[in-house]
Amino acid sequence: MVDDSASVFTAPRRVRFQESEWAIPAHRFEEAFDALSTRFEDERVHVTFPLEVRRAAADDVWLSTAYGRDTVYLAAHRHHREEAGPYLLMVQRILAPFAARPHWGKQHWLGRRELAALHPRFEDFRAARATADPDGVLLTGYLRHLLG
Incomplete structure (x- = not known):
């Protein structure tokens, strides 16, 4: 498909949710993802939305989540009727040792x-x-x- 990015990279949002997204140095992605998976399995965490994963090149914008490093983003979601805080905070804490930078417009503590x-x-x-x-x-x- 070829079109303006606003047409190509948009999708209707039919489900309301709360979200937290974390930028991990790309070279640490596998290790970070394994830490999440292990914790989810060990504690039998009910994951109701798939984790979203995307990658971006390093940039030079001072407060960018990709400043100075190739980055992989991990986004976690909870349906708006589910209690999101404990799950999203768990994700934050699991990813913290991997120098995870929060998305500025999504939930973090x-x-x-x-x-x-x-x-x-x-x-x-x-x-x-x-x-x-x-x-x-x-x-x-x-x-x-x-x-x-």
């Missing part, structure tokens, strides 16, 4: 300290943001939590 450890240019971004918006007019409560 990290704050500024953890994000700074995962993003090498985090403090550079904070300084640029403070220069562009010294009074914090563009910061929401959530962004204050994430960026300090």
